[in-house]
Amino acid sequence: MRVTKRSSLIAIALAGVLVSCGTIRTHRQFAQALSTQLTVGVGGVVVRMNKLSDLPNAFGGRDIWGGKVDRGFSEITLAGIEGTTLLLDIVDRDLQSSETVMDRYKPFNRGVVVDIEVNQTINFQAPEGPAPHRVLFDTTVQRDFVISGIRVTFLEVQPYSVRYTIEDLQANR
Numbered sequence: 169m170r171v172t173k174r175s176s177l178i179a180i181a182l183a184g185v186l187v188s189c190g191t192i193r194t195h196r197q198f199a200q201a202l203s204t205q206l207t208v209g210v211g212g213v214v215v216r217m218n219k220l221s222d223l224p225n226a227f228g229g230r231d232i233w234g235g236k237v238d239r240g241f242s243e244i245t246l247a248g249i250e251g252t253t254l255l256l257d258i259v260d261r262d263l264q265s266s267e268t269v270m271d272r273y274k275p276f277n278r279g280v281v282v283d284i285e286v287n288q289t290i291n292f293q294a295p296e297g298p299a300p301h302r303v304l305f306d307t308t309v310q311r312d313f314v315i316s317g318i319r320v321t322f323l324e325v326q327p328y329s330v331r332y333t334i335e336d337l338q339a340n341r
Contacts, residue, residue, distance in 0.1 A: 190230040194239065195220040196317075202334050209329040214244040214256070217318055217336075224268045235272060237265050242316040245300065252308045252325055257300035260316055 199216040200206055208214050219242070223235030240261040248255035305313055305322075313320045317338035324331040 190222075190232075192222045192224055192228075192230050195222075195236065196336060196338065198334065198336070200334055202336055202339075205323065205331055205333055207329055207331050208246050210246055210248055212246055214246050214330075214332065215318055215320055215334050216241060216243040217316065219262070223272060226268065233273075237267055239263050239265075242318065244313070244315065244320065246330060247300075247302065249325060249327060249330070252306060254305045254307060254322065254325070254330065256303045256305050256313070258303055258315060259300045 197218040197220060199213065199218070219239035220236040221239050222230035223237050225231050240263040242260045243258070245257040246254060247257045303313075307322050307325050311322050313322070314337070317336065319335040319337055320332055321335070322330055322332045
């Protein structure tokens with residue numbers, strides 16, 4: 169069978185369409201190691217998870233160059249320790265963006281300002297901006313704390329630090 173130039177072009181075009189139609193996926197990036205014993209002192213970040221999604225292309229699929237869009241974050245900070253009770257500050261921020269590959273990659277328009285619409289939803293917000301929500305967590309009653317599909321298991325409480333592990337409950341979804 170002879171492959172013609174026309175059939176090669178059709179195959180390349182079909183492959184391009186199939187690649188450009190990949191489903192938009194969400195991604196979770198952790199600042200701390202998962203499934204490892206960690207230690208944090210008062211004032212430190214227990215866990216921070218950045219929320220991302222694939223950058224949409226002109227056809228509604230994902231960007232073939234792997235571009236990502238910021239979708240917010242979830243964060244737990246150890247604000248204090250009172251005996252076996254932890255004072256945890258929690259921020260869970262969700263962002264929405266209208267950015268697409270057409271906004272980000274403009275090869276012929278160098279130096280042009282791109283106007284991107286961003287809407288944000290902040291859980292536990294104060295009028296002046298995102299304020300953390302303070303939670304009193306008694307480790308004698310419960311060891312696991314769950315937020316945004318993240319399980320934090322507190323293993324040991326010291327006067328000024330805690331030892332804990334992090335598990336992503338949505339890792340294989």
